[in-house]
Amino acid sequence: MKTFVTLLVTGTPGTGKTWLAKKLSLLLDYAYFNVGLFVKKAHLYSSYDRKRHTYVVDEAKLARRLIRVREALKSASRAPKTAKKGIIFDSHMSHYLPSKCSDLCIVTSCSLKTLQQRLRRKGYGQAKVRENLDAEIFDTCLAEAQENGHKILKFDTTAAKNSDVKAFAGRIRELVRT
Ligand SMILES: Nc1ncnc2c1ncn2[C@@H]1O[C@H](COP(=O)(O)OP(=O)(O)OP(=O)(O)O)[C@@H](O)[C@H]1O
Ligand SMILES: [Mg+2]
Structure with a gap:
């Protein structure tokens, strides 16, 4: 039985x-x-790329800080009042965390048509929409997570x-045995 799941x-x-x-x-x-909010609040970016409208993040620094966050929450989970069974890191950079610190890496995907609609609704410009559609076509996050040695589960949100999320949570529970 695992005590704290990442x-x-x-x-x-x-x-x-x-x-x-x-x-x-x-x-x-x-x-x-x-993780995105944390990067901004803790100034974990080295610069802002105006052309790409994105923060340039120091990956190694981010990984070190996320490990510390995880350790802090793990310790807090020993106190009954604040007990949580685990932590979920949400970000397209979450797979920068070393695989030894993670139980499962979930990679979300959706159809390209849906992605385009969602990104437009978020107010992304044409170049940014194109960049992210390319990232989805080339499975960039999945490939990086695999390279980093993570145990991977995919989830299509289209x-x-x-x-479906309830059934997926059941699968996760079985895999991490909590
Ligand atoms: N299965 C779904 N059913 C209905 N709406 C969905 C579903 N999945 C995602 N969405 C909607 O699609 C939009 C994009 O989803 P979301 O913001 O969770 O993406 P994200 O991967 O967190 O993006 P970002 O990296 O920009 O934070 C949101 O408006 C969200 O509510
Ligand atoms: Mg998000």
């Missing part, structure tokens, strides 16, 4: 990481951690419903 949710922007991660955190009673 889940990573990664995937191309717009593929539904936050949608899925928040639902899983409630179903599994794990803490939810938004037409996913709450019942």
